[in-house]
Amino acid sequence: xxxxxxxxxxxxxxxxxxxxxxxxxxxxxxxxxxxxxxxxxxxxxxxxxxxxxxxxxxxxxxxxxxxxxxxxxxxxxxxxxxxxxxxxxxxxxxxxxxxxxxxxxxxxxxxx
Amino acid sequence: xxxxxxxxxxxxxxxxxxxxxxxxxxxxxxxxxxxxxxxxxxxxxxxxxxxxxxxxxxxxxxxxxxxxxxxxxxxxxxxxxxxxxxxxxxxxxxxxxxxxxxxxxxxxxxxxxxx
Numbered sequence: 001x002x003x004x005x006x007x008x009x010x011x012x013x014x015x016x017x018x019x020x021x022x023x024x025x026x027x028x029x030x031x032x033x034x035x036x037x038x039x040x041x042x043x044x045x046x047x048x049x050x051x052x053x054x055x056x057x058x059x060x061x062x063x064x065x066x067x068x069x070x071x072x073x074x075x076x077x078x079x080x081x082x083x084x085x086x087x088x089x090x091x092x093x094x095x096x097x098x099x100x101x102x103x104x105x106x107x108x109x110x111x112x
Numbered sequence: 113x114x115x116x117x118x119x120x121x122x123x124x125x126x127x128x129x130x131x132x133x134x135x136x137x138x139x140x141x142x143x144x145x146x147x148x149x150x151x152x153x154x155x156x157x158x159x160x161x162x163x164x165x166x167x168x169x170x171x172x173x174x175x176x177x178x179x180x181x182x183x184x185x186x187x188x189x190x191x192x193x194x195x196x197x198x199x200x201x202x203x204x205x206x207x208x209x210x211x212x213x214x215x216x217x218x219x220x221x222x223x224x225x226x227x
Contacts, residue, residue: 043116101157104154
């Protein structure tokens with residue numbers, strides 16, 4: 001059974017800093033990995049999806065990497081802004097599965 | 113609408129009552145998923161629909177939970193004889209097609225509180 005861990009559970013940084021959020025998973029036979037953000041009281045917003053054959057994906061100030069062999073993904077946020085404050089979740093389906101297994105998320109606070 | 117729409121956004125009901133939660137997926141998306149987000153458990157998969165195929169109900173926690181999807185579009189999640197442990201945010205997601213490296217897009221959820 002796939003298990004997904006996100007460390008740290010919470011992170012507070014001053015505005016302008018670059019930061020890295022970590023996601024690790026136990027079963028490397030994955031189809032893809034998706035990063036989401038969740039604002040309080042809201043649903044999940046899809047940020048990036050990395051296919052299993054890819055090493056990284058970029059969107060604006062966000063860069064997600066994937067290392068299947070070590071069971072890790074990172075989400076890099078450049079030049080953080082207060083509007084980046086949210087909970088960031090990683091999720092992945094197992095091979096041949098569409099059910100997403102989620103980590104418990106990292107709650108990010110960017111201090112002005 | 114452009115995104116996944118869920119209603120109601122909040123629901124408060126007494127223990128033992130039945131509730132119905134509605135999800136309207138993104139137009140053209142054939143795959144629809146229900147998840148539950150509770151404080152101690154994080155996000156858990158409940159049920160999945162793909163086109164006209166039989167749904168995958170493997171994540172439903174008990175036989176009090178059921179879901180249907182009419183006409184391949186709108187879905188309703190029904191919880192019968194609600195219990196306090198059913199209190200959670202119920203999230204619906206849709207994607208163009210499952211197992212096709214398409215991202216799942218989520219609605220804002222229904223926050224269910226059982227008194």
